[in-house]
Amino acid sequence: MKRTPASPARPQRGVALLVVLWACTLLAILLGGYAMLARTEGLQARYQFAQTQAHYAAEAGVVRAIYGLQDPQPQQHWVADGRSYPFDFDGVRVSISVIDEAGKVDLNAATPEVLQNLFRAAGMPDAKALALAKNVADWRSFATTTPGVGIDPAYALAGRDYGPRHGPFATIEELQMVLGMDPAVYRVVASQVTLWSGRPSPDPATAPPLALAAIPGMTPQQAQALSAARQASQPVPGMVAPQGVTHSIRSEATLADGTRAVLRATVRLQGLRPGAPPYAVLRWQEGDGE
Template sequence: MNGTLPNASSQRGVALLLVLWACTLLAILLGGYAALARTEGLQARYQFAGTQAHYAAEAGLMRAIYGLQDPLIRQRWVGDGRPYAFTYDHASVVVRAIDEDGKVDLNTATPDVLQGLFRAAGLRPQQAGELARNIVDWRSPPGPADEPGSLRDEYAAAGRDYGPRRGPFVTVEEVQMVLGMTPALYRQLAPVLTIWSGSPSPNPNTAPPLALQAIPGITPQQLAAIRAARAKNANDPSLALNNGTTHSIEAVATLADGTSAVLRATVRMLPGLVGVKPYAVLRWQEGKQE
């Protein structure tokens, strides 16, 4: 015979090599499966923690709605932005509520109030006047004396592909589209702007500091007196005079592992109406604000 038959030792070597390759492949497959199972487990735990934090934040929102209408006046929450903290389902929850009546309404604020707000935010008088005019132009229907295209031309000259709405603001965020409103100025003003108060001027009993300065004719002495009265009455809800019917509420829930959820809602109270929910949600926002 020209060929030679493999001996028993070489056969055993080949078999051992095949077994080693099979074990290596099996180890790789098992390792991949273990990594996949671990990743899916982490994702499931993360989703569960996120859901738990979310519902704890919702509980904070519901607690605020009740607290702002608590029949025991001395236990009633005050809508001036102060924090209220409690624990719910192993989550730490912090809730703040701000009365919308104390903010500047983009749709109903007078030009003087708008200018006062912009000046309080640091704009020069001419800039404040121009921005106030642009906001009034945005929200006002076109009049018979308007020149067609004149306002749109101003926006086009500034590189905008749109003109004023010529109707009420639908959201607070819409004011970012108004000519003259910058991102930095919007971030500064957003907490004191609203479209839900319907008032020409902020309520001095509920206005945040920046909005308080927008009230026409208010003097430094009056500002000091209002702040002193608020500080004096801060711990007595029956004297605070802060609770209107519409509030912006922020609820932040944090778990022990650091997982957190943020809910922001604007809620209008509807007390005393039989057969309907005692509140209406005007705006709902989840997650951290950009």
């Protein structure tokens, strides 16, 4: 009996089945990738939305602080000594603190003694604090100690291609350029210094902790008592917080899911004059980094 040869369709069907399986596998991989991409984009969109919500809540906190400083009812005025004022904005918790710039160490007006005390309170040894205070005074001084020399020899010896400005500090960040300024010390003192008070020494009624320690004659016990009274929102006998015009505002907004935004602004109040803005922004920063 003659045998019938095997049909060529069977191996073709096997190959087709493999192609279908590979196609299904590839399609599953592609679909999984698209699903992961869509999930990632969804998470990013939610994160960006939450960050935006927190940011605008923090901005609302800055505006609320400006209003509190200029409240038409004097007894409702906010005290600009660093105490915290809670605020709720559309379900977002906002914590606001305000410091009068008069309570900070003015880089352009503070005495060398105040500067030395500030750097010592920030952790510098006495000798380095004294040298840095002298360098700050030299930086802002109009009188050059080395006439006719392009770069100060001390700065050149330290590898700097610049010397002191011999003029007022233009920004707080410029303090980092002064010879002897340690980055760690700068991070500590940056929030304690200002360009806008014009005072040789901080006002103790509103000075933050390190600036308080920089005041000549201020003992640790006195500084501790002042800080404790502020935290308890108690008046200090014989000391009245001034109603200055230039203030630093820190506004921190926190959502229910923990998303957080921090804004820091230095503003100058300009009063309620027809056609004029009620305040001017002198400095604006996002986050707590310096």
